[in-house]
Amino acid sequence: MTHLDVGLIGAGGIARAHLPAWIELGARVTILSTDGNAEKLAAKYAESGVTATHSLAALLDRSTVVDICTPTFTHRELALDAIAAGKHVICEKPLALTASEAAEMADAADAAGVLLFPAHVVRYFPAYAAMAGSVGKGAVGTPAVLRFTRSGAYPVWAPWFSDPALSGGILMDQMIHDLDFARMLAGEVVRVHARLRGRQEPGAKPGDVAVGTAVLTHASGAVSHVLGVWGLPDLQFRTTFRVAGPGGILEHDSTALPGFRILAQGTRPPGEGIPGSPMTESPYLTELREFAGAVDGGPAPRVTARDGVEAVRIAAAAAASARTGEPVELKISEEAAR
Amino acid sequence: MKVGVLSFAHVHAGGFARLLGGMEGVEVLAADPDTDLAAPGEVRGREFADRLGVAYADSYEELFAWGPDKVVVCSENVRHRPPVVLAAAHGVDVLCEKPLATTEEDGAAMVEACRAAGVRLAVAHPVRFSPAYTAVRAAVRSGTAGGVLAVSGANNGYLPTARRRWFADPQLAGGGALMDHTVHIADLLDDLFEASPATTVYAQVNNVLHPGEVDADTAGLVTVEYANGAVATIDCSWSQPQHHPAWGGLQMQVIGDRATLEMDAFDQKVHGFSESSRAPFELPYGVNLDALMLHSFLYGSGGGTSVTDGESGLRSLRIVTAAYRSAREGRSVPVR
Incomplete structure (x- = not known):
């Protein structure tokens, strides 16, 4: 693989998950953040040549790839700047807060001839990848009814998560993983109904709970249920799925078969933030390797920019439904119809 | 008697x-x-x-x-x-x-x-007699779980036509999976919420699972909103593979603002694998819910769980009839 110069924007939780993967891939990484954490993170990885900068121009100057790991409301502007500078862009999910902004980013990348890769990392979690491969080979037949749950402690460590104006709320920030996955498995979504309960306003504190429930109707007739919980501080991170079709079922509970577990450690640990998958390589590494390969002229990543746009479109429709209580009809986009 | x-x-x-x-x-x-x-x-x-x-x-x-x-x-x-x-x-x-x-x-x-x-x-409605449900009810009624924000429930099963064909004949069953399976979890929530009325229902159904085999809906998702503020989504599908060792099951997660609870009414079993039949098998050892229900019906609850009464059964039926209206009309509908 040719040399990778990565500009990592943001130094929060996802940046800390991406950075070791970039180093393992041999990238030279420059980190930019506005909160002083870039310097701390760079210092921790100084032996691997990681440096920090205060200037977006300097970061763009040093990079062939830009990795946007900032809060959602900043994605569009940063991505458009990076695309305008001719950089390939990997952007943390969701691509943007609205489908039109996400489409604008995808169109800009198309026009500039660069990659825009939405980092829907669940596509790279081994259990999900195994299930998707098997469904793709017809293991359950045509998917008929799909269920996904995703729960963990409320992300109170960064205040923007609980502010729907900045994160899009639990539907857009957290449930989008499973909205994307449901669409990948069962096809385009034509109707969405969603409801929200609990704390959906800025200023969440430990002990607050937010819940989203969404029902998708796919063009195939399949139906999907997606449940998302930002829960109490001790709610262990957990994801589950059950995919049923005429040929059988595939189901998984991330906490049922962890490979390794701590049975006791004297105190009850609070729910952790970013999930790992310790019995396999980091799915973030798998994800970034696939993207880096595409940058290097290899096959396109399994997640396309349009997937990222469509996921935002579904999540935004779900959020609109959650406001009114009525289902929202989605027209199948021209790309999907083709 | x-x-x-x-x-x-x-x-x-x-x-x-x-x-x-x-x-x-x-x-x-x-x-x-x-x-x-x-x-x-x-x-x-x-x-x-x-x-x-x-x-x-x-x-x-x-x-x-x-x-x-x-x-x-x-x-x-x-x-x-x-x-x-x-x-x-x-x-x-x-x-x-x-x-x-x-x-x-x-x-x-x-x-x-x-x-x-x-x-x-x-x-x-025998699942009211499940000790797992009783534990959920105790946690909610005592206030330990706080206010219930949301419920996610699934009552899946085999296509029930192998022994009685009429189950999938809408003329005799009144519908399909939505009619057959929604009411079990609706009944638990009627009890859990102490008859707090369901206000609106949104439902989607399909027949992707058994196309051409039966006329009725075989899969469905139902979202029910209650006057107490809770929202529940129920998977009522006949989605259990016909040769699975388990007929199906009933699971429910209850998300309160002070606790998150999960129950499985039928997971008390030993799992085995038979070399001679080359298939997994199960040894359920949980209490017989039908027996508990029949005993309570014949001799009274003795302070324990009572069998669902007609008014409660009617409330659960109204959720189902609203769900069919919703599925037909493609919108959320009020529960009459």
């Missing part, structure tokens, strides 16, 4: 008759006169009673002439009303299979007939 079993149409009839026959001091007499709608090859009537080893009457009239103390109604969903009204007319307490009926008109008439006659109308 003399207990009548009216009709063998429902797949549970045989199990109920056996359990009742095994109870000390209980005499059982069954009648299954209306077998005109049975599919070819289905064993019904006197032959079925003989297999079960229970006494048989040729007609409901003969059964009521015997003087039963209680009766259990196991007819097709659309045929619940006549035997329940007959029981009321004879002044006999009646336990009716779920759903209470397939139309609100029938359900309301049954409730009214029993009320007017002063007889007890109970609806066969």
Whole structure:
């Protein structure tokens, strides 16, 4: 693989998950953040040549790839700047807060001839990848009814998560993983109904709970249920799925078969933030390797920019439904119809 | 105590008759006169009673002439009303299979007939007797779980046509999976929320699972909003593979603002793998919910769980009829 110069924007939780993967891939990484954490993170990885900068121009100057790991409301502007500078862009999910902004980013990348890769990392979690491969080979037949749950402690460590104006709320920030996955498995979504309960306003504190429930109707007739919980501080991170079709079922509970577990450690640990998958390589590494390969002229990543746009479109429709209580009809986009 | 079993149409009839026959001091007499709608090859009537080893009457009239103390109604969903009204007319307490009926008109008439006659109308929702559910109820009722924000429930099962074809015939069942399976979790929530009314329902159904095999909906997702602020989404699909070792199950997650709870009413089992049949198998060891329900119906709850009453069964039926309206109209609908 040719040399990778990565500009990592943001130094929060996802940046800390991406950075070791970039180093393992041999990238030279420059980190930019506005909160002083870039310097701390760079210092921790100084032996691997990681440096920090205060200037977006300097970061763009040093990079062939830009990795946007900032809060959602900043994605569009940063991505458009990076695309305008001719950089390939990997952007943390969701691509943007609205489908039109996400489409604008995808169109800009198309026009500039660069990659825009939405980092829907669940596509790279081994259990999900195994299930998707098997469904793709017809293991359950045509998917008929799909269920996904995703729960963990409320992300109170960064205040923007609980502010729907900045994160899009639990539907857009957290449930989008499973909205994307449901669409990948069962096809385009034509109707969405969603409801929200609990704390959906800025200023969440430990002990607050937010819940989203969404029902998708796919063009195939399949139906999907997606449940998302930002829960109490001790709610262990957990994801589950059950995919049923005429040929059988595939189901998984991330906490049922962890490979390794701590049975006791004297105190009850609070729910952790970013999930790992310790019995396999980091799915973030798998994800970034696939993207880096595409940058290097290899096959396109399994997640396309349009997937990222469509996921935002579904999540935004779900959020609109959650406001009114009525289902929202989605027209199948021209790309999907083709 | 003399207990009548009216009709063998429902797949549970045989199990109920056996359990009742095994109870000390209980005499059982069954009648299954209306077998005109049975599919070819289905064993019904006197032959079925003989297999079960229970006494048989040729007609409901003969059964009521015997003087039963209680009766259990196991007819097709659309045929619940006549035997329940007959029981009321004879002044006999009646336990009716779920759903209470397939139309609100029938359900309301049954409730009214029993009320007017002063007889007890109970609806066969055995999952209320699950110790797992009892634990959920204790956590919610005590306030430990705080206010319930959301519920995610699944009641999946085999396509139930192998033993009784009518289950997937909307003319006899009143619908498909949505009619068959929504009410179990709706019933738990009616109890958990102390009859807080359902206000709106959104439902989507399909028949991707068994295309061409049955006419009814075989998969569905139902979202129910309650006056107490909770929202519940229920997967009612007949999505359990037909050769899976488990018939299906019932799971429910309850997200309160002070605790998150999860129950599985049927997960108490030993899992095995048989080399001779080259298949997994299971050894369920949980308590028999049907037996607990029947005992409570015959002898009272003794301060424990009561069998669902007719009013509650009617509330759950209204959720289902609203769900069918919603699925037809593609919008959320109020519960009448």
